Structure formats: structure tokens, C-alpha cells
Amino acid sequence: MIREILASDAAAFLALNKELDRETAYMLYEENERATTLEQQKKMITTFLKMPNSTILVAEQDGQLVGHLSVIGGSVNRKKHSVYLAVGVLQSYGNRGIGTALFEEMEKWAAQSGIKRVELTVMTHNEPAISLYKKMGFKTEGKKICSLVVDGKSVDEYYMGKVFDKNVLKGEMNMETTIVQLNEWVVKLPKKLEVLSEAAASNRPAPKNWSPKEIAGHLCDSAIHNLQRFINVQHEKTPLALTPYKQDEWVELQHYQATSMAEIVALWRSLNKQIASVLSHIPTEKYMYQFELEGGKFVSLEWLAKDYIAHLEHHIKQIDAQLPLGGKVNEKRT
Secondary structure, three states: OEEEOOHHHHHHHHHHHHHHHHHOOOOOOOOOOOOOOHHHHHHHHHHHHHOOOOEEEEEEEOOEEEEEEEEEEOOOHHHOOEEEEEEEEOHHHOOOOHHHHHHHHHHHHHHHHOOOEEEEEEEOOOHHHHHHHHHOOOEEEEEEEEEEEEOOEEEEEEEEEEEOOOOOOOOOOOHHHHHHHHHHHHHHHHHHHHOOOHHHHHOOOOOOOOOHHHHHHHHHHHHHHHHHHHHHHHHOOOOEEOOOOOHHHHHHHOOHHHOOHHHHHHHHHHHHHHHHHHHHOOOHHHOOOEEEOOOOOEEEHHHHHHHHHHHHHHHHHHHHHHOOOOOOOOOOOO
16 A cells, blocks of 8 residues: 555654665665654654655555655755655565555655656666666666765766656646636636526526536635635745635525526636636746645645636536536426
8 A cells, every 4th residue: 555654654664764774775874874763753754744845655565664755845946846756665575566656656646746857866786776767757867976885885876857747647737728728618618508598507406406506606606715725825825725615505605596597607707717817827936836735735736726627627517417408498307
């Protein structure tokens, strides 16, 4: 199982690193050189989990930690998009796909965190590790001559890196694409909703389900909240807490069911034209600004904009599923 580390893993993580130091000469520390205390380890893990561009992923099997991939992010604005990796898997758990699984999970995390570049160093004679890194898309960018001294001998290291773009991270959408799609929906969605009859627009498929009017109203509420988020993250200290709101209560208290679809559509159109305008004026260096989700997870501004489109399209499909073709009849539904 690959997961993000917990503060409670401190003792097991320290033991893992000491065992890696003992059994391989490919790690930075020599055996018994690591002087980290348990308290220092706990503090380091807690600090990593609070940083939006750093984390530690661990592999757990047979009730113990058998490998890790530590992601170390930069603290200055010009380096926040880039992270350095440290990787280790116990020899007795080698050749089981654990290294590959750690890298795959790291790439998912990178997509959510807005990371654009990952880099690492590897001893030039560590062929198994080099093979793994190449398989995961890393390229050799240079060689560090006499980078280390191991057992009294000079050792060179390769500097390897990987740059992510929208074609590399599955499902990632850049800000420019997000803005284009939002502007397209600003045109398409009103045309889809304005032709609905009052009966079709007001129909609730079940007592506790929203009608198309209420779904469209909820999309207005979502726009209100996300417009504030897209603005606030640019001028307030990041990471900005991404606080939820009571969606059902908002839909009820806005009285969308008693409002004409034309009025709801006009509100939605106006809000989303403004969101598209705000997003289009955000400098690219701010795309990496961070939001903190419940549970201590972090996502970038660019990721949240993408997620806003995904949320919109989810509810559009919900409306489509409720309506007969054209949405103009079916007066008997209650």
C-alpha cells in the first residue's frame, strides 16, 4: 500500500532509513551516521505535511514500512514549482514494483499540488535505479564529477529531471484550457437551459433531489464561492483554507425553485463571465498558489480551476439525465 506518511509513523520511518543506510551504499548516509532523534523525526514529518510542495510517500507491506519517496519542495517563489526527490526501498522488497508504485503516486500528488518539475541525483553505477527513473520519464541532464566519496573512492552522480505538462500528467488541464472551456460553457449552457419548459425545469425526480432549476442555482452558488476563492488566493497568505459551505441550505434559502430559469441562467452567465475574466488576468507565476483542503491536503489554484469545470460538467450531465429529449414536455412527472 502506498500512502502519505503520518506523524505516528516517525519511529517506523526512522528505522526504515537506518536500515537503508545499513544495507546499501547508494544512500547519502553511511551506516550509523544518521543522528536524527525520534523527536526530530516527528517534527520533520509534521513540517513536511504542512508544506504545500513537500510530502513523504511510504510503502507499507506486511505491517511495516518498506520504502519511501520523499518530496522536498523549495521555499522561494521561483522554486515552488520544482521539487527534489529521495527514494529508498528495502532490498528484501525489491523487484516487486514498489518503486514504480511510489513514483506513480508521486505524479498524482504532483498534479494536485501544481508541481511542474521533479529532479533527483543518482550514482552513475546504480543501474537498477537509473533504469527505474528512465522508465518513469526522467532524463539525464548532467553529471556531477566527484560528487561523493564512498568507501574511499570518488563517485560521480547523474543529475536527472522530469518536467510535467498537460500531456504528461493524466487528466491535468492547464489554465489556458480551463478558461477556453469555461467561456464555451458560458455560451452553450444558457442555450441548453433556456429552452426548458417550466414543468421540466421545476421537476424533482425524487422528493430530496434537486430540480434542473435548483441544480442551475447550485451552480450559481458554486460560482459565488469560487469567484471569491480565485480572488482571495492572489492577495491573502497561502495556503488559503478551502472552507466548504452548506450546499443544500444555500439552494433552499436562495428559493431557486420559485425563480424562473431565465433569471437563474442570467445570474449564472454573469458570474461565470466574471470568473473567466478573473482567471484570464492571473499571472502565470500565481497558478501554483495553494489551497488547503480538509484533512491537510493541498491543491494549486490551477488545479482548483480545473476542478471547477469538472464540477460544472458533472451537474450538466445530471440535468441531462433527468430530462426527456428536448426537455419541453413530460408534464406528468412530479
